Amino acid sequence: MTLSNDLDKLRSEMQAAVKAHWKAFLFEGILLVILGIAAMIVPTFASLAVTIFLGWMFLISGIGGLIVTFWARSMPGFWWSLISAALAVLAGMVLLARPMQGVLTLTIVVGAYFVAEGVATVMYALEHRRELSGRWSWLLIAGLMDIVIAFFIIAGLPESAGWAIGLLVGLNLMFGGATLIGMALAARNT
Numbered sequence: 001m002t003l004s005n006d007l008d009k010l011r012s013e014m015q016a017a018v019k020a021h022w023k024a025f026l027f028e029g030i031l032l033v034i035l036g037i038a039a040m041i042v043p044t045f046a047s048l049a050v051t052i053f054l055g056w057m058f059l060i061s062g063i064g065g066l067i068v069t070f071w072a073r074s075m076p077g078f079w080w081s082l083i084s085a086a087l088a089v090l091a092g093m094v095l096l097a098r099p100m101q102g103v104l105t106l107t108i109v110v111g112a113y114f115v116a117e118g119v120a121t122v123m124y125a126l127e128h129r130r131e132l133s134g135r136w137s138w139l140l141i142a143g144l145m146d147i148v149i150a151f152f153i154i155a156g157l158p159e160s161a162g163w164a165i166g167l168l169v170g171l172n173l174m175f176g177g178a179t180l181i182g183m184a185l186a187a188r189n190t
Contacts, residue, residue, distance in 0.1 A: 018187040026184035032177025036170045043166030050165050051095055051102040059092025107161040110168065111153040118146030 018025065039046035065085030069078065095102040121143030128136035153164045 015187070015190065018183065019190060022184045022187040025180050025187070029177040029180030029182075029184060032173045032180065034177075036172070036174030036177060039166050039170030039173060043163040043170065046166030046169055047103045047107075047162060047164070048099055048166075050169055051099045051106055054106070055092045055095030055099065055102065057092070058088045058095060062086065062088030062090075062092055103165060104158055104161040107153060107157065107164045110164060111150050111157075111160075114146045114150035114153065118143045118150060121146060 062085050065081065065088055069081040069085050075081075121139055123143075125136045125139035125143055128139060153160050156164075
């Protein structure tokens, strides 16, 4: 009974926090929707921005990794840690030096991810079908959509590199923002 009471208390506190700050969630949601629409209107720019951002993230994390590796060089795995950090620095420098080629590479990786995710989701759906779960068809549709998206991305290379990352980031921002807006409006009315 204690766990149930604790969960009820946590749920109540979360609802109160969301209700108290519903305007902040609404603002963030609107901002994300605007950024998402902008990314979908100018997907090439958004793709380039994502690539440059990732380049900086790799570079900074690699430099941090090098510092920590040398600081703790007596720890086991020094050479593996050194190689990992150096690769992160190298990846960051390459993405920053040649961002358009980085966009192409990231698009290929995203296409491969969608193929793998789609196949895995289809197989997962078929497993649920055997168990007579009523939700298996939704999983199957999601997996097939992943495969269709991957086909459009991969078949359209290298031209799809200009729009794929930006469009996907834009859609993600838009749906995330819409979710926050819905949450904020629901919290305001409770």
